[in-house]
Amino acid sequence: MEFASEWIESGVEFPGTFYCGTSSIFNARLTKMESVLMQMPGFEKLYSLIVLVTGEIGDNSFAHNLGKWPDTPGIFFGYDLNKGIIVLADRGLGILETLHQVRPELQSHVDAVKVAFTEFVSGRAPEKRGNGLKLVREVFMERPIDLFYTSGDAEVRLKGSRKAFQVTRGQRIARGCLAKIEFKSV
């Protein structure tokens, strides 16, 4: 988590093993993670939803920043399945700037992240996109998987047994997006 936070906040380099420069590399590493996760006791069915949310968040980073990366292209993708932690991060445009192109009335990171997680709207209109984060939210709300997500100064925390979706304003400003997915491994 520290590697990812420091990278998106101040561009501090991190070990190359966590770096996915292209979506193909991300997909290959995701498939490798899937093959380990599906064999872990207790995850025989749940693995597919964890891979789904990880894949959607990572794929969003590539899809929405294609040809627009402000500096370093690609994403941070690290995980420790024994500890039940997956972290994804990018130094892309972030949710507000991406959605601002199709929803110019959005003024704050909090409002933009709320829209991204609750409405069928795409930052790549007129292409018909924008269902992934809605499903991500539903999966975290319904399943024993926790999420911390930040973009700009907006933060989403879906944690514990009684989750309520809420976007709050945090103390730090994240460049791009950062997601931490947590689940209890047996």
Next chain:
Amino acid sequence: MKLQLDKFGKTLISRELGQEAFKAFQSTLRGFSKDEDLEIDFSGILTLSPSWTDEFLSPLLNLIGNRLVLLPSDNLSVQATIRILEEANNRQFKIKS
């Protein structure tokens, strides 16, 4: 006609690959009879995402409508993906019981 979706891979995640799969399927679709159903078989799929599926099944649904028939699946990602796409497209898939 039955299409084993895992012919495109067992982990179907990105939009980019969904678009590629749809393009690759065009030649098969050309030989598909107008009186026939196209059954989508999800067996063998490990993870299916809404991004991939929106690039593959949504245009197929627009093209052939109710002749697109989904076979039931107990995979959680398949069930969740179908549900969200139906909501996003405001249109139900025909699911074989």
